[in-house]
Each structure stands twice: as C-alpha cells, then as structure tokens.
Amino acid sequence: MSGVTTGEGGGAKAVPTAAELDDMSPEELARLATELDDVVVQHNAPKFPVPGTRAEKRAERTVAFWFVLSALAALAFVVAFIAWPHEYVPPSDPGYTMYSLYTPVVGVTFGLAVLSLGVGVITYVRKFFPEEVSVQQRHDGPSDEVARRTVMAQLASAGKDTTIARRSLIKRSAGAAAGLFGIGLGIAAIGPLIRNPWKDGPDSPLWVTGWRPENGETVFLRADTGELSEIRRVRPEDMEPGSMQTVFPFRESERGDEEALLHAQKASDAPVMLIRLRPGTPVVKRAGQEDFNYGDYYAFSKICTHLGCPTSLYQAQDNRILCPCHQSQFLATEYARPVFGPATRALPQLPITVDEQGYFVARSDFPEAVGPAFWERRS
Numbered sequence: 057m058s059g060v061t062t063g064e065g066g067g068a069k070a071v072p073t074a075a076e077l078d079d080m081s082p083e084e085l086a087r088l089a090t091e092l093d094d095v096v097v098q099h100n101a102p103k104f105p106v107p108g109t110r111a112e113k114r115a116e117r118t119v120a121f122w123f124v125l126s127a128l129a130a131l132a133f134v135v136a137f138i139a140w141p142h143e144y145v146p147p148s149d150p151g152y153t154m155y156s157l158y159t160p161v162v163g164v165t166f167g168l169a170v171l172s173l174g175v176g177v178i179t180y181v182r183k184f185f186p187e188e189v190s191v192q193q194r195h196d197g198p199s200d201e202v203a204r205r206t207v208m209a210q211l212a213s214a215g216k217d218t219t220i221a222r223r224s225l226i227k228r229s230a231g232a233a234a235g236l237f238g239i240g241l242g243i244a245a246i247g248p249l250i251r252n253p254w255k256d257g258p259d260s261p262l263w264v265t266g267w268r269p270e271n272g273e274t275v276f277l278r279a280d281t282g283e284l285s286e287i288r289r290v291r292p293e294d295m296e297p298g299s300m301q302t303v304f305p306f307r308e309s310e311r312g313d314e315e316a317l318l319h320a321q322k323a324s325d326a327p328v329m330l331i332r333l334r335p336g337t338p339v340v341k342r343a344g345q346e347d348f349n350y351g352d353y354y355a356f357s358k359i360c361t362h363l364g365c366p367t368s369l370y371q372a373q374d375n376r377i378l379c380p381c382h383q384s385q386f387l388a389t390e391y392a393r394p395v396f397g398p399a400t401r402a403l404p405q406l407p408i409t410v411d412e413q414g415y416f417v418a419r420s421d422f423p424e425a426v427g428p429a430f431w432e433r434r435s
C-alpha cells in the first residue's frame with residue numbers, strides 16, 4: 057500500500073511501498089528520486105544524440121589523448137625514479153649533468169601525469185556529460201528510506217547518461233593512466249623505505265658527521281669567514297667572554313680542495329656553536345661528558361633537536377641558546393638541555409680541546425645523533 061509524504065510547502069506526494077519499489081526499473085526509480093526530491097528537470101540533452109558521428113569519435117580521441125599522455129608520463133616517472141642516476145656527483149666529474157637533472161625529470165614527469173589525468177577527466181565531463189538544467193527545492197532533516205534507495209538508482213542512471221559504459225577507448229586509456237599513476241605514487245612512497253640507510257653499520261653516513269676524525273687526521277674548528285678558500289682556524293683568544301660563533305670541521309688535507317671544503321661546510325649536521333662562557337659561570341655537566349669542554353669553551357650542535365632549524369641565537373645574559381623556529385630554549389650552562397619550547401632533547405655536545413699550536417680541535421665525533429629526535433636515533 058502506498059504511503060504519503062509531505063513535501064516542502066505542504067504538497068503531499070504518494071510514496072510507493074517496498075514491493076512497488078522492487079517492481080520498478082532503474083529508470084523509474086531514478087525518475088521517482090527526482091520527483092521525491094522536488095527536482096524539476098528543465099532541460100536535458102545528450103551531447104551526442106546520434107552515436108558514432110565523427111564529432112563524437114573526435115571528442116573521444118581527445119579525451120583518450122590526455123589519458124594516454126598521463127599514462128606515458130606516469131611510466132616515465134616510474135622509470136626515472138628507479139633508474140635515473142641520483143647519487144651525488146661533483147660538478148667537475150662526468151655524469152654531473154645527468155645527476156643534476158634527476159629532480160627536474162622526476163618532478164616534470166610526475167606533474168605531467170597529474171595534470172594530464174585531471175585534464176582528461178575534465179575534458180570527458182565537458183564533452184560527454186549531458187547538458188542538464190535542474191531546479192531543486194531545499195529540504196530539511198535526514199533522508200528517508202525511499203530517498204536513500206532511489207538516490208542510488210539516480211546515481212546509476214547519471215552514470216549511464218555519461219555513456220562511459222560503451223566507450224572502451226576512454227575506459228582503457230583512463231584505466232592505464234590511473235593505474236600507472238597509482239603505481240608511480242606507490243613506488244615513490246615505498247621506495248625510500250626499501251633502501252636501508254644503516255647498511256654500513258656504525259659507519260653508515262647517517263650515524264656519523266663531518267667531525268669524525270679519519271685516518272688519524274686532526275679535525276680543526278674553522279670559523280665561518282664567508283669565503284670558502286679563506287681558512288681561519290679558531291683559537292681560544294679569538295673569542296670574548298660571553299660570546300658565541302659558528303664553526304665547521306676542517307682538515308689540512310682539504311686545504312685548496314674546493315669540493316671537500318664545500319661539502320664540509322654545507323653538510324646539514326656540521327654546524328656547531330662554540331660558546332665562551334663568562335669566567336666563573338656555574339655549570340652543570342652531563343654524566344660521562346665532564347671533559348667535553350675546554351675551560352669556559354663549550355661546543356654544541358647547532359641543529360635544533362625539535363625539527364632541525366639552526367639554533368642561531370645565544371643570549372649571554374642568561375646563557376640561553378634560542379631556536380627561532382618554535383622558540384625552544386636550551387641552557388648552555390647545563391649541557392644545552394631544553395628549558396622551554398617543544399624540543400625534548402639536549403643539543404649534542406662536541407668534545408673539544410686545544411692542540412699544541414693553540415688551535416681548537418675536535419676530540420671525536422658527537423657521541424649521539426644530531427638533529428630532531430626522530431632523526432638518526434639508535435634507541
């Protein structure tokens with residue numbers, strides 16, 4: 057038996073029973089959905105009322121072109137991501153050009169795949185979706201059972217109107233584009249997880265920094281002069297009490313080697329803050345690191361343990377090291393432990409001393425990982 061529902065504005069409509077709904081065809085259900093929703097279709101015209109015309113074929117090829125282009129770009133992205141040489145090559149070595157093109161090639165092919173896929177979808181909608189103008193009254197409250205069942209039929213009907221079911225060229229090209237694009241995304245997401253950055257054990261590049269002495273060679277603390285070739289090694293008398301300067305690792309074997317100097321200075325874990333406290337400043341040292349300082353001189357990693365910004369500010373009045381990114385503060389007089397802000401780990405301290413010629417040198421690498429708490433942690 058049919059029920060009655062009241063529409064917007066008080067108009068009553070006959071609502072079919074479940075049995076009547078079961079007997080209805082998808083087209084009838086879709087029509088019923090528009091009636092129950094107070095939708096009035098003012099105009100509905102398919103873009104190609106006569107199938108198989110040259111205009112329709114041309115439109116179909118246009119859409120397929122974009123999907124094929126997307127598929128090819130996605131394929132090129134996958135190949136480039138896996139096979140293009142991406143290991144660092146110095147500018148003076150053969151292979152540098154190919155290495156320097158890695159990021160542009162990966163970026164352009166990925167961007168083209170996304171762009172072409174989007175253009176293909178938009179072109180399909182514009183060229184094949186029927187032209188329709190409908191007007192619907194606003195409804196309040198949740199949808200009833202009838203509305204829920206009919207809306208599915210309406211969606212199916214709308215899908216049928218797009219004529220996608222009989223367009224195998226577009227379906228195949230779109231499937232290839234979406235499939236290859238998805239594979240590319242998957243590879244880009246999983247690729248970095250497959251490479252094991254710790255495979256070299258304790259010598260893995262992520263465990264060590266440029267401060268590690270190699271082949272028994274001394275590692276000096278070099279001042280930042282702004283000129284790569286202008287080497288100035290730091291001595292205690294170069295600094296006033298209550299001052300700070302940024303230093304980088306330097307080995308005599310690197311003198312004159314622009315590439316090595318550049319690498320030593322640009323490495324993200326290399327910068328160190330060398331701080332000279334005022335004489336007599338009370339200090340709390342970390343257990344096991346009691347001899348890491350040289351008199352009033354303390355060397356801490358400059359890489360913030362929150363998210364890796366350079367903690368470039370030293371406030372001599374209260375001996376605080378400040379990170380400008382999220383305002384973490386570290387106490388230089390207490391092994392640079394965090395006292396304010398989001399950082400939870402002390403800045404690693406570099407063990408230093410002075411050699412027989414009076415220059416600061418690193419006694420070893422940092423004893424712990426440099427940088428944010430989620431980077432390079434052993435435990």
Ligand code: FES
Binds near residue numbers: 362379398
């Ligand atoms: S990176 Fe230093 S406080 Fe966030």
